[in-house]
Amino acid sequence: MATLTPTLTLTSTDATTDQLAFSVTDSLTVKAPSQGLSTIIVDTTGANNIIVPANADKQTWVYVRHTGTTDGSTTTTQHCDIELTGDVAIGTLKANEWFWFPHCGNGGSTGVQLQSVSGSIQMEYGYWSDSTAQ
Amino acid sequence: MATTTATLSLSSDMLSSPISISASSTLMKAGVTEGLELIEMGRGTIAETDGSKTAEFGLPTALGADKAAKLFLVNKATDPTYYIDIDLHDTNIGRLYAGDWMFIPWGMNDTASELVIEAEPSGATCPYEFVLLQEPQTLEAHS
Numbered sequence: 001m002a003t004l005t006p007t008l009t010l011t012s013t014d015a016t017t018d019q020l021a022f023s024v025t026d027s028l029t030v031k032a033p034s035q036g037l038s039t040i041i042v043d044t045t046g047a048n049n050i051i052v053p054a055n056a057d058k059q060t061w062v063y064v065r066h067t068g069t070t071d072g073s074t075t076t077t078q079h080c081d082i083e084l085t086g087d088v089a090i091g092t093l094k095a096n097e098w099f100w101f102p103h104c105g106n107g108g109s110t111g112v113q114l115q116s117v118s119g120s121i122q123m124e125y126g127y128w129s130d131s132t133a134q
Numbered sequence: 135m136a137t138t139t140a141t142l143s144l145s146s147d148m149l150s151s152p153i154s155i156s157a158s159s160t161l162m163k164a165g166v167t168e169g170l171e172l173i174e175m176g177r178g179t180i181a182e183t184d185g186s187k188t189a190e191f192g193l194p195t196a197l198g199a200d201k202a203a204k205l206f207l208v209n210k211a212t213d214p215t216y217y218i219d220i221d222l223h224d225t226n227i228g229r230l231y232a233g234d235w236m237f238i239p240w241g242m243n244d245t246a247s248e249l250v251i252e253a254e255p256s257g258a259t260c261p262y263e264f265v266l267l268q269e270p271q272t273l274e275a276h277s
Binding site for chain 2: 027030037097130
């Protein structure tokens, strides 16, 4: 078994008078199937850009980042929607933003897909299956 | 302008070449280079006997479409079998086991984007903590 360690650090010195500064970490035991760090050029049809295959009962950790480019070099400010397959929107990533999420089909046999609001966007992603859950 | 930075670090020994990922972003309002200014933080507890509930952070506000919001949620349960189901209105989108956390952009536009949580399995009780960062809301006239 392998261990995946995600850590979130959230900081701000000027959002409030009381400074925001915290860090949280987790230790996940992961197994195949997994998809290491990869890139995809996303278009405006979510079904063309499925990054996590549909599954009914796997707990899968998903990482997605908007690279801020269309192809690795040309800048874009277009947003990218994160959706369950079947076009159920979860949220939107702007340039250089990222997402960390525990996807679970939970009997519904859903995957995860990306959809550009307009034009092409190069996105970075990876996923890892949790070996202790489900 | 408020500047709030979220950084994710990922490391793993699952491959012969270790994984090491770091991603950082400044949390901005939609369409402008101004930071998110409204920060709500808190904690709560949900039990399996409560059924599915809209948590205190889960009610969409009247921000309207195309506004930015980010949500951090952690399941503070210590029993590894206890988990929190995460639903967008009626659609299950994932689950957090004990100690697990998520950080997502949340399109809190309307009832369909209501965020619902539910403790599972039978007998489970899950403390949780959250941070919601969003754009300022329009103040209501007094009653």
